[in-house]
Amino acid sequence: MLKLDGLTKTYAGQRGVSSVSFEVARGEVVGFVGPNGAGKTTTLRMIAGTLEPDEGTVQVLGQDVWSNRQAAQAMMGYLPEHAPLYDDMTPRTYLDFLLSAREVTRKQRPDLISQAAIRTQVADVLDRRIEGLSKGYRRRVALAGALAHDPPVLVLDEPSDGLDPNQKRVTRVLIRELSPGRIILISTHQLDEVVNVCSRLILIADGQVRADQSPADFAAQDQNGQIDEVFYRLTKRPDEAAS
Structure with missing residues (x-):
């Protein structure tokens, strides 16, 4: 299980994330949604162990991210919103480098690279x-790169960013195929992606969790079943004009 308990992070005296708590079990694909500045990326960075919380804890399959960071990170595949790539590398050498950094043996790497390339449809540009x-x-x-070591936990920040409709479709199919037995948390601005891929939706706004339910139950709060309308009502600021 992925377990967040009371995660809090403050920037320049203002809380970016305030006491965020939730759990994600194996087999769940959870869509983590919210407006810009809501605290999504900050939360994911704390889960991944790249940003330390002011308060609260994160446990990944029983391993605390801060007291046992290496063990926790070994079980995670993390895709940042702006993932660093090395332009002078090829995808093959990049994936080999990542696996090497994770201390995967040289003998194991070719099969893992091939598997990750096929899954993400980049084998033709390796x-x-x-x-x-x-x-x-x-x-x-x-x-x-996030999938290469075949981790049991995936934390993906905007995985469909920059993809065309066909590529988005392939990525959604991949996530569904990976979900059995895995914990998958996806941050996205695309509510249709949540409906098509996720079994659960967690909405964050102003650094706090505002909803945690199935996409269908979330959309049902609007009489016409419009998920974007529910999102707007729960996240609009007081100074925004009513629709």
Whole structure:
């Protein structure tokens, strides 16, 4: 289980995330949604162990992210919103580098690289320099990097960013295929992606959890079943004009 308990982070005296708590079990694909500045990326960075909370804890399959960071991170695949790529590398050498950093043996790496490349449909560009790849390919190479060590927990920040409709479809199918037996948390601005891929929706606004339910139950709060209308009502600021 992925377990967050009271995560809090303050920036320049203002709380970016305030006492966020939830759990995600194996087999769940959870959509983590909210407006810009709501605290989504901050929360994901704390889960991944790249940002330390002021208060609260994160446990990944029983391992505390801060007291046992290496053990916790070994079980996670993390795709940041702006994942760093090395333009002078090829996807193959990039994935090999990531696996090497995770202390995966040289013998195991070729099969894992091939599996990740096939899953993300970048096998045809494995030996091209990253600097010459399109935005969609670059994003899928970054996703391959998160998947390469075949982790039981995936934390993905905007995995479909920069993908065309066909590539988004492939990525959604991949996430569904990966979900059995895994914990998957996806931050996204695309509510249709949540409806099509996720079994659960967690809405955060102003650094606090405002909803935690199935996408269908969330949408049912609008008489016409419009999920974007419910999202707007729960996240609009007082100074925004009523629709």
